[in-house]
Amino acid sequence: MNNHEIDYKLHGDDMQFVEIELDPQETVIAEAGSLMMMEDQIRMETIFGSGSDDQQGGLMGKLLGAGKRVITGESLFMTTFTNEGSGKKHASFAAPYPGKIIPMDLSEINGKLICQKDSFLAAAKGVAIGIEFQKKVGTGFFGGEGFIMQKLEGDGMAFVHAGGTMYKKVLEPGETLRVDTGCLVAMTGDVDYNIEFIGGVKTALFGGEGLFFATLRGPGTVWTQSLPFSRLASRVFAAAPEKGGSQGEGSIAGGLFGLLGGDRK
Structure with a gap:
């Protein structure tokens, strides 16, 4: 094993957090924030790059790893948490919005997981967090999330987050699944992946489902989410009052203020 072997426990239902148990000198890496x-005696350190032990090249290697994370839209930094005490200690990491935390044992999926750029939460020290480039250029120009995704490599535990309800689908060889690009959470490295145009001007303009979807072809395993954060954010933004603040949507007074264009003090 090249990765630290960590134990964990999931807490909660729709707003989950993962509690990771660290033996002395064990380390977990996590997204900043x-x-x-x-608990006490856990040392927190901010680092550049992927967090992998085999990152080479000194400062330049670290800068390259950090640069790859910037391409995916993530922070330049990651944070490590190391147990420097003599007994077991615990550190907990929370999901950023309602959904499920999915534990992934990379040793059981051939050491590689490809995931959405904002789904990674934490992993055992030694798991390398990089980027996955798709071979087809059209995927990059039109796919949004499709062209550049994160890849997690190693043989330890990793934790990713899915919004809403998570669904796991095992694809047989040649079996195809079409998924909204935002609803794709993760997939194993053996899944053939591409972005396709929905087709039809009327459907593209008025269908309300976006212009492209992900086509996933087995064999392999795919994880999807029912509520991508982008979809949740767009609904919240659309429902927000133009002048900011709630006017009491469910009340007569709120409706009256909205009609009159007045501000509540």
Whole structure:
């Protein structure tokens, strides 16, 4: 095993967090800002790059790893949490919005997982977090999330987050699944993946489902989510009052203020 072997426990239902148990000198890496709480004698350190032990090239290697993360829209930095005590310690990491945290044992899926750029939450020290380029140029220009995705490589535990309800689909050889690009959470490295145009001007303009979808072809395993954060954010933005703040949508007074264009003090 090249990765630290960590134990964990999931808490909650729709707003989950993962509690990771660290033996002495064990380390977990996480996205900046995902920490919920940690016990004493755990040292927190901000690092450049992927967090993998085999990152080579000194400063230039670290800068390259950090640059790859910037391409995916993530922070330049990651954070490590190391147990420097003599007994077991715990650190917990929270999901960023309602959904499910999915534990992934990379040793059981041939050491590689491809996931959406914002779904990674935490992983055992030694898991390399990089980027996955798709071979077809059209995927990059038109796919949004499709062209550049994160890849997690190693043989340890990793934790990714799915919005809403998570669905796991095992694809048989040659079996095809079409997914809204935002609803794709993760897939194993053996899945053949491409972005396709929906087709039909009327459907593209008025269908309300976007212009492109992901076509996934087996064999392999795919994880999807029912509520991508982008979809949730667009609904919240569309429902927000133009002048900011709630006017009490469910009340007569709120409706009256909205009709009169007045502000509540």
